Amino acid sequence: MDRIDPALAKARDLLDRFILFDGHNDLPINIRRHGGGDVTAYGLDRVHQESDTDIPRLREGKVGAQVFAAYVPTAVPDPVRFTLEQIAVVLDIEAAHPDVFRPARRAADVAAARRSGRIASVISVESGVGLGHSVSPLRVWHAAGVRILTLCHNETLDWIDSATDAPRHGGLTDFGRAVVAECNRLGIIVDLAHVAPKAQHAVLDVAQAPVIWSHSNATALCPHPRNVPDDVLDRVKANAGVVMATFVPNFISRKSHEWMAPLQAYGKTRPGLDVDAAVTRRESKAGPWPRASIGELCDHIEYIVGRTGLAHIGIGSDFFGGPNPPDLADVSRFPHLVAELVRRGWSDAALKGILSGNILRVWRSAEKTAAALAKRRPPGVEGLKP
Numbered sequence: 419m420d421r422i423d424p425a426l427a428k429a430r431d432l433l434d435r436f437i438l439f440d441g442h443n444d445l446p447i448n449i450r451r452h453g454g455g456d457v458t459a460y461g462l463d464r465v466h467q468e469s470d471t472d473i474p475r476l477r478e479g480k481v482g483a484q485v486f487a488a489y490v491p492t493a494v495p496d497p498v499r500f501t502l503e504q505i506a507v508v509l510d511i512e513a514a515h516p517d518v519f520r521p522a523r524r525a526a527d528v529a530a531a532r533r534s535g536r537i538a539s540v541i542s543v544e545s546g547v548g549l550g551h552s553v554s555p556l557r558v559w560h561a562a563g564v565r566i567l568t569l570c571h572n573e574t575l576d577w578i579d580s581a582t583d584a585p586r587h588g589g590l591t592d593f594g595r596a597v598v599a600e601c602n603r604l605g606i607i608v609d610l611a612h613v614a615p616k617a618q619h620a621v622l623d624v625a626q627a628p629v630i631w632s633h634s635n636a637t638a639l640c641p642h643p644r645n646v647p648d649d650v651l652d653r654v655k656a657n658a659g660v661v662m663a664t665f666v667p668n669f670i671s672r673k674s675h676e677w678m679a680p681l682q683a684y685g686k687t688r689p690g691l692d693v694d695a696a697v698t699r700r701e702s703k704a705g706p707w708p709r710a711s712i713g714e715l716c717d718h719i720e721y722i723v724g725r726t727g728l729a730h731i732g733i734g735s736d737f738f739g740g741p742n743p744p745d746l747a748d749v750s751r752f753p754h755l756v757a758e759l760v761r762r763g764w765s766d767a768a769l770k771g772i773l774s775g776n777i778l779r780v781w782r783s784a785e786k787t788a789a790a791l792a793k794r795r796p797p798g799v800e801g802l803k804p
Contacts, residue, residue, distance in 0.1 A: 429756035430480065432769055437482035437532050438752055439774035441662035441734030442542070442611070442633040445471045446507040447489045448739040455503065457510040469739040470748035473518055476537060478750035483528045483538035483774060484519075485566060485632065485734075486511065490545045492573035498555070501548030505562050508541045523563055525781035528774065542566035542609065542632065546597060547575055551802035553593075553600045560604045565781070567601055568609040568632060569594070569621075572686045577802055579614035581643045582684040589616035593802040595624050600798035602626045605788030607780060610634075611644070611662075611734070618650050622657055627787040628780040629657060633664035633734035635718040636725075640672045643685040651725040658783060660776045661726065662734030663719045665746045670718060671710035678707070710743040712758045719772070720762070728768050732777045 448469055453460030466472045476484065488504030490497050512519045520531035522538035531538035541563045547570070549555050556567070572582045577594040579585040587594075598621055601608050608629045610618045621629060637645040646661055654661060667674040668685070681696050682688060697707060723731050737749055745754060759769060 423757065425757040425760040426753060428760050429753045432756060432760075432766065433480035433482075433753060433773070436766075436770045437528060437538075437774040438480055438756075439483040439485075439528065439538075439732070439777050440481055440737075440749075440752070441485050441630065441732055441777060442487055442544075442664070442736045443471055443484055443749075444487050444489050444544075444736070444738035445511070446486055446504050449507055449511075450504070452739075455507055457507065457514045462511065462515060470737045470742060471739070472749075473515065475748050475750040476518075479748075479752040481537055481749060481752060482532055483522060483540060485540040485542050487542045487544040487568070488564070490543065490548050490571070492545060492547050492571055492575070497545075497548040498550045501543060501555075501559070502562075505541060505543070505559065505564060508539065509563065512539050521563060523565065525778050525785060528778060540565055542568060544568040545571040545575075545612075546578070547571070549597070551576065551593075553596050553798040553800050556597070556600050556604060556606065557797060560606055564606060566607045566609050566630070566632065567597075568611055569597065569613050569617075571612050572684075574614075579617045581612055581614045582686045584684070585614055585616070587617075589614065590620035591802075593800060594620070596798055596800040598624055599626075599795075600800075602784075602787055603791040603795050603798065605784050607784050611664075614643075615647050615650055618646075619653070622650075622653050625657060626791065627784045628659040630659055630732070630777065630780060631661045631734075633662060633666070633669075633736035635663055635669045635715075636721045639714075639718050639721055640669060640675050642669050642675050645669055646722075648725060651722060654726040654730045658730075658780070660730050660732045660780050661722050662732035662777070663715060663722065664734050664736045665715065665742055666736050667707075667709040667741065667743055670714050670743065671708055673708040674710050677704060707741075709741060712743065712745045712755055715743070715746070715755065716758050716762060719759070728771055729776055729779070731772050732774075733772060 486508045519539040520536040528538040574583040577591040637647040
């Protein structure tokens with residue numbers, strides 16, 4: 419049991435008053451890998467000690483809105499089908515546990531979920547590789563409930579450069595700009611996590627709605643390529659976007675990033691490497707892997723706020739069933755993050771913003787932009803020419 423801690427007590431009270439919106443969780447791929455994609459067989463209603471996300475601990479962590487990412491590995495044989503299957507897993511989560519999750523397809527649904535005592539379920543697609551070189555699938559994804567698109571994952575695609583791969587396009591191609599335009603027309607929030615800095619700038623040049631970084635930290639504090647550099651952070655306010663601070667150790671801690679560097683290329687695990695075995699070997703030589711802390715994460719949060727302002731920060735855990743900071747081991751630990759911000763003197767208004775106020779403002783703006791664009795722009799039909 420936690421020791422009596424006034425900051426933690428206040429944090430839990432705040433989470434009863436303010437909705438906690440977590441911008442990124444990879445539960446669907448864990449259900450696919452460990453439950454064959456069968457939500458019922460996986461058993462979300464029991465604690466999964468081998469992982470980090472389940473219903474009991476979502477409740478303990480006082481999560482009010484959860485983005486479930488339909489993550490699509492770049493190299494799967496049929497990414498179009500894989501994307502649809504991943505979206506279906508999220509739909510199955512909602513259908514299997516209607517007493518716990520309320521589908522959130524509009525920003526207003528998040529508050530409605532809270533009023534009904536449920537967790538708002540938001541669907542994102544992580545990587546546009548499943549578009550199959552056409553913008554038309556975006557309309558299908560939107561109809562299925564997708565409201566966020568992470569443009570790419572760890573690999574450069576035919577139309578956008580990834581932050582963790584060799585660049586091929588100098589950022590973004592014309593087809594990539596068409597993807598952004600169609601997302602704006604539909605009301606799908608564009609997510610620049612995983613996107614190379616030049617491509618981030620290119621999107622910011624053309625985006626007609628606020629964008630997000632659903633799970634990224636500040637490059638200045640930890641030089642992992644997945645983090646956001648200062649010259650991009652300095653454009654966030656003008657776009658009215660939100661950077662959602664993430665819990666990945668290598669994105670938080672410079673020491674963690676440097677410790678893992680020999681096992682990685684472009685900031686991601688080297689192809690074919692047995693990560694667990696490699697970490698064990700490295701620990702025998704270099705000592706334990708330093709997996710970061712809540713305090714270091716809060717340093718990133720405060721740095722980002724210093725560059726962007728309080729209206730442009732959020733939380734995107736990126737819980738994915740893998741190693742996390744010890745004091746952020748699973749979804750039950752969100753109150754401890756809030757408690758650290760309480761100790762640092764954050765006001766209730768500022769905490770309401772980081773917890774959900776800022777990202778809900780982005781979502782409402784995306785809806786407003788989409789309503790305006792839909793009146794004057796036909797559906798996109800652009801395809802990527804071979």
